[in-house]
Amino acid sequence: MAGDVADGDVYPVGPGPGILNLSYIGENVIAQIENVIGVIEGEEEPNRYVILGNHRDAWSFGAVDPNSGTAVLLEIAQRLDKLQRRGWKPRRTIILCNWDAEEYALIGSTEWVEENREMLASRAVAYLNVDCAVSGPGFRASSTPQLDELIKQAAREVQDPDNTTQTIYDSWVGSSNSGVIGRLGDLTSDYAAFVQHVGVPAADMRFGGGYPVYHSMYDDFTWMEKFGDPTFQRHVAMASVLGLVALRLADEELLPFNYVSYASELMNSAEDLEKEKLDHSIDVSPLIKSIQDLYTAAQGINIEKEGVKGALKVRAQ
Structure with a gap:
């Protein structure tokens, strides 16, 4: 390396190369753990x-x-x-x-x-x-x-x-x-x-x-x-x-899961896979079709959940 030395403290790390020999002495034991x-x-x-x-x-x-x-x-x-x-x-x-x-x-x-x-x-x-x-x-x-x-x-x-x-x-x-x-x-x-x-x-x-x-x-x-x-x-x-x-x-009576997010994540991964297959003769269209079906079903579940939540609110009033 060459060049000017910056102002301030200097901590040399050379000249090297160096060899450091370490000996580790430990005892192997069987111990009980507790959750x-x-x-x-x-x-x-x-x-x-x-x-x-x-x-x-x-x-x-x-x-x-x-x-x-x-x-x-x-x-x-x-x-x-x-x-x-x-x-x-x-x-x-x-x-x-x-x-x-x-x-x-x-x-x-x-x-x-x-x-x-x-x-x-x-x-x-x-x-x-x-x-x-x-x-x-x-x-x-x-x-x-x-x-x-x-x-x-x-x-x-x-x-x-x-x-x-x-x-x-x-x-x-x-x-x-x-x-x-x-x-x-x-x-x-x-x-x-x-x-x-x-x-x-x-x-x-x-x-x-x-x-x-x-x-x-x-x-x-x-x-x-x-x-x-x-x-x-x-x-x-x-x-x-x-x-x-x-x-x-x-x-919550209805679990607050959102599988639209899950389907979107799967689709992103499938699209990445499609890009990476390059010249390999791999047909990922069945996979993408299945994920699209999951996405549609997840959207339907979300709509149905909102309807049920509305009915529960009315019942509680």
Whole structure:
């Protein structure tokens, strides 16, 4: 490299090349892990489950990962307790899960899903995950497509903790993310087993993106207080959005799923596949026709749901 040296401190990284020999001495042990599960039984559909989860094990202090998520889950539990004291009971059962051993290949949640596979496949409504709940400003969400609209609706009902003149949704669509909801196709948190082993609808939400102290000893309360969430209002807002999504899934007579979003996502993937097939003699038209049929059916279901909702409102008056 050549050129002028910038003003300020200089930290040489050469001259190199260098060789560093490391010896790791560790002890392999078999340890017991413990998941903590809390249940609020549903009154009308007790065998249908809305599941919320967060892991509690951390590489070090874990103020962001996972303790911001733990704080959010505990806040939601406290709010649900207050509702119960006022006489509220959910229509469907709500299960609150605190997972162990997430950092060891998602063991806590994965073992629980595998142990309860048949029950979850037939009875689980959705799984809502919260992990690194707060690492900075800016709302972000990932989900399976049928939950997209529900997340957006909840974000419209909560004030942005960093701009009191707007809702979270307003700030979200005006950001670089532009209201885009990601997909849960990876293995980075506890939603993986629910989505990939059993096919349960799922979502994961957070404030902030990547942060410089991830998985280090500097991910502590001091960093959170100075940089991640100085007023801790992002934590409060995160609990509000996630809690609203959970309540609608647990209480609405008609599940608030929107499969038009799901069909649109499938169509985008099919169109990408058609572009990538290049010179291969692959006919994707039957696939596209099936997705179009799904889209039409989903639109019909939405129209029918609105009609039923209107009738229910009239009946309740």
